[in-house]
Amino acid sequence: MSKMKRNIIVSIMVIAMVIGRSSASSLVTFIFGDSLTEVGNNNYLQLSLAKSNFPHYGIDFDGGKATGRFTNGRTIGDIISAKLRIPSPPPYLSLSPTDDAILKGVNYASGGAGILNETGLYFIERLSFDDQIKNFEKTKESIKAKIGDEAANKLCNEAVYFIGIGSNDYVNNFLQPFLADGQQYAHDEFVELMISTLGEQLARLYEVGARKMVFHGLGPLGCIPSQRAKSRRGQCLTQVNLWVQQFNSKVQKLIENLNAHLPSSHLTFADTYQAVLDLIDNPTKYGFKVSNTSCCVVDTKLGGLCLPNSKLCSNRSDYVFWDAFHPSDAANAVLAERFFSTVFSQSPSPAPLPSH
Template identity: 80%
Template sequence: MEFRGHILIVLIVTVLVALPVPAAASLVTFVFGDSLTEVGNNNYLQLSLAKANYPFYGIDFTGGKATGRFTNGRTIGDIISAKLGIPSPPAYLSLSPTDDAILKGVNYASGGAGILNETGLYFIERLTFDDQINNFKKTKETIKNKIGAEAANKLCNEAFYFIGLGSNDYVNNFLQPFLADGQQYTHDEFVELLISTLGDQLIRLHQLGARKMVFHGLGPLGCIPSQRVKSKRGICLKQVNQWVKEFNSKVQNLVTNLNGHLPSAQMTFADTYQDVMDLIDNPTAFGFKVSNTSCCNVDTSVGGLCMPNSKVCSNRADYVFWDAFHPSDAANEVLAERFYNSLFANKAPSPAPLPSH
């Protein structure tokens, strides 16, 4: 599952454009992505096979129960939200159509999602990036009804948009021998399809009011546990990593181009690749002991999620990976700190002034 993918996409980010942060009270964030950033949308999709609602998931989250997050605890988004002094945006499908919570931000991410609509098709139900954008459009209409068109446009223009997609397009599409895209396209053709599709999607978000967009590049997918098992020696898959580098380079060029053509666009490409590779290659430097296999001992060519009958490691904080695709809560904490510092260093929201008496 995906999840093979996205691994540490939001991880250890080097941001090319520094974005100013408004006061925490006014900070609104909208999250688009896959299982790395999902907070429970797929739990509301009855037929979806891409769910993390099993015991062990959430074991280190508040309450100790599964919430739909594909890790043993918090996502990187949860941790960054806490650092910004705001609640982690709730899952879109958990909200009622008129819920006031949408005024503070929404999480549209869905495990198995990709840039292409056919990606993750065998999960039956998931919210593709196009689906997520459609849901954001509905959200904006609701916001308009609540506070008026002018205020809604201002809110959307000033909000932050965190976007992390693309790994499923490889792991659950192009790299699967039984799916059409891997047979139909060369990699050069496939990556051009991804970039042209993504360009149209980012333009559509801009038309809906998004200005401050952060797109998270892909980490070294060839080094995550679910891909290593395809190697006889359990090593990283060099070809997969080379394709990821090509994708990242083209997305970076796309972002630069869109910033030059779209009015008031402040898009940022967050380059994750080398820093994530450093974490995998040198886990002890970050306080970990194991980075080539998962805590949940589910590194197989089929499956890879932490099921109720899985054998969980005794010290979860020693492992970079929770299951065959996703980082552990401990890894997310390290990575969120680096991501936060890359984006918001010296730009953190100032505390609200005390009331005068």
């Protein structure tokens, strides 16, 4: 067994033990990422063009109204929280520094966010990964003010950090021909820039107190509807998927290196690429009928989001994708289950599937 695999297995065991020991009242989770896990931060950014606070988003969420989630129902983060038997952490920008909710966990994710600060620039406002880490630093100071330095350090050391970011660095940066990075860098150079930046960012989280971090690898971005639309026959873009696999491989090596050099760190890479690809290639195996286009009829030339005047499919649970970028609630339920089976040897019972 390679040293890398041993480190990942040890990290998985430690995080699983933390979850196994924790009750619903004690487990704290902090979530970082992009629109795949956002729960409403961008609603508080007045100028942001990366928002989903309009119908038909949220149609299958509690209350049937849009919340800022980029899907028709729950995000993977919501479902993971349910599986951990804890409330889904609220958006950071919805909380005041004195809010007791910060002691239970916070969601910093922001639609359009990337590892690189220039990613998603045309959305005007969004919280990059650097911004999210700065906000976590502010949260740590607020926690210290509430319960003291020693207790705050203990809380942050024992919390579990879920991080899923990097998709926008491709979809809303490198793959956009009118943006500088796609013209300035060859892919080998671009991925090295992302990895070096990500390494610095994870080290910063460690310095603030993060020890148990789970980094969610990228899925087959070449197969999402917005990328298929670039193919004459609506097929997956092989080159994009190869680039994503290269990124994932380098992140795994980065995590091995960080675990070796950061004392008491337990970083885990959740590689769900093949699981997501299998869901797309074999949708009927998971109870879906359509995986090559979205339930909401979108215009990929105008952003690919589900606009209020868009037409919806007749059965939302038949579709893997909700819009041109994001999985449906039903697909998120499947992916969350696969995520847990990948990361944890003994996961809590699955969250109930949505009723449509």
